Amino acid sequence: ANTMITQVVEMVTDYEKYPRLQHHLRSIERNDKAIVFVETKKGCDQLTRSLRGEGFPCRCIHGDKSQQERDETLAEFKANKIPILIATDVAARGLDVKDIAVVVNFDMPNNIEDYIHRIGRTGRAGATGTAVSFFTDKSSKMAKELAHILREAKQE
Template sequence: MWSATWPKDVQHIAAEFLTDPYKVTIGSQELKANHMIKQVVEVVGEHQKYPKLIKLLEQVLDPSGASKLLVFLETKRNCDTVTRMLREDGWPALAIHGDKNQQERDWVLQEFKNGKSPIMLATDVAARGLDVKDIRVVVNYDFPGTCEDYVHRIGRTGRAGATGVAYSFFTTANAKNAKALVDILTEANQQIPAELQQYALMAGGGSGGFRDRGGRGARAMGSFQTGSNNVPIGGGRF
């Protein structure tokens, strides 16, 4: 088996399924990210995430669909909520997560690959095993529960010798991961926000979670697309 990281749960899986395995380590066993990826971390409040995402889209996305952007969220509900907001604001975004059936997930992935929908929002489970070329930017809208997942997420860009950029929104709810994240950024010679350094030095973590902006219902269109993927794109942006 191959793994970009070697956390305890992966070690347990290897011990359970492999017989007399050999372990080959390439480089250090310390958790580290691909140096071809520029990592940008912003310490924000929950209410700042969506406006900052919009600002980022205005900077990096082009109408041709050549620059693909993958956005990670922690829950299926958040994935649908943010996708719905983006589509209503005129952005060609689609959601993929475990509540979508296989037909819809295949369709979303194809729309993303061919650039018709250059913004794809996903949960970790739905994004596992995805192999999409030319993902220019990865966004951690919701920072993951562990820094192992962080390394896996941002590794969706910067593949095959290409460069990529990973943006992460970090809140007080993520404070427990501050030290490990600072170590990853330091090892890759990335800029470290002063607020993140402060979190890393503090004992314990913050509280709070995602405040849903939901409440907008899905519009059924009589097809296999469900929920947020049914919302018409407004604003004529693309």
């Protein structure tokens, strides 16, 4: 595990996830980028709508978006016109964006490999990064593996 990444795991209920996400997004530095991972396309759309309604500059990518929409969204994200990207795992595969400061697991992934893959989007090329994960009762099957990863990265 990458020690350049600060991993933060918050034990939350489903109701607490959204206010916690807002808190983390508000504390991001002005020119920093963030990716927020969600489990479903519907969740991706809903979260994006809610955040935009509260003034957060964000867009989403998922499998139902056309290639053109995805390309436009990624170009805006890379150029920092839109600093917050809401994404599903599938849509984020092969995403090559260097300077991502924060990764948020709004929904925990289903396995530890996807967790490592997601948080590896930050802390690249010698830069530091932060990964915030919202851990709910549904995520408990991953607890042991997650604890192991955090220990490996020296983050109890």
